[in-house]
Amino acid sequence: MAIKNIIFDFGGVLMDWNPRYFFKTYFNDDERMEYFLENIAQTEWNEEQDRGRRLAEGTEIQIKKFPEWEKEIRAYYDNWPVMLKSDIPHNVEVLKKLANTNYELFGLTNWSDETFPYALENYDFFKLFKGKIVVSGTEKLIKPDPKIWHLLLDRYQIKAEESVFIDDNGKNIETAKSLGFHTVHITPETDLEKELIDLGVKFDQ
Template sequence: MIKNIIFDFGGVLMDWDPRYFFKTYFNDDEKMEWFLKNIAKDEWNAEQDRGRTLKEGTDLLIQQHPDWEKEIRAYYDNWTTMLNSDIPHNVEVLRQLAGKYPLYGLTNWSAETFPYALENYDFFKLFEGKIVVSGTEKMIKPDREIFDVLISRYHLKPEESVFIDDNAKNIATAASLGFATVHILPDTNLGEELRKLGVNF
């Protein structure tokens, strides 16, 4: 029986993408994609999610690519523009679950930028502070260690919990630990998938 619901945030409840800023900045999709694939890579951003400071990450990338200093500095200077909006249909499911199930968050997110989302999107209050942030813990999904933090901190039994994420590697780790899972894809109906697992709301 499912007793606990755990949400990832980016791609599940929040629509974040650096393209929301850089599309206008470059006004050239090909150049934008080259920059995001070869300079400001996902792997680089993930290290800030793992706990490296924004300044350290920015300075390191500028050292490696000095010709792109202006664009690299623009990345975190305009981070709030990249956080486009919430994802309404999934947030609605979250609101329906509130009060019926304990809700938890497990997110790969920089400790420096997460407070902005926390302050500007009221649905985060529904988690009542039960959120594990990778940048604060200095560990990151899909590594098992951050799942262990969630489990031990909140005394969760994976077999009584469902984990929701848009990243297949994170889903695989959760499943290996015994969690029921919902892999969010563009056409996923979250409410339907949860009901299939026996979640009633």
């Protein structure tokens, strides 16, 4: 079945986000920074905000657990824009090329609905999706829960087997594959345009 739709994850695919971009300077001590990010402001905690929990609520929950880290925990979302370093130029270029074809472009992202507007306002390429973006924080669903892919498919009346899903997270790729999507697993070495061409995507239509 011919591919009609290209679905992008954002963080790690089109946007270079990492809390270390802020905390490296904040701590000036890599060992202490890594301890904080692995044990205090860990990925699982941040994901709950991506699932729709309010940033303020998530912050207070963590401060109650780790009162001695209050200053650092409050600094996390206060300095969130610094963690969003830049776009990922070579993948954004591929997105721009696709915008000049007949493929439908979609976004499917794990992102807090409180911080996502900042990215929308500061990076023009998001306009290429023409509003067809599913944000986990808005939907109260998060990858790799299959329900968020089903929501995308139902909302836009598209089929998994006619769609390519692009993500940097292996668990998300596995779930998408199990649902029938073609997939591209992004790593720092990935040539996205070549991977898409290998799947049958044409950039000259």
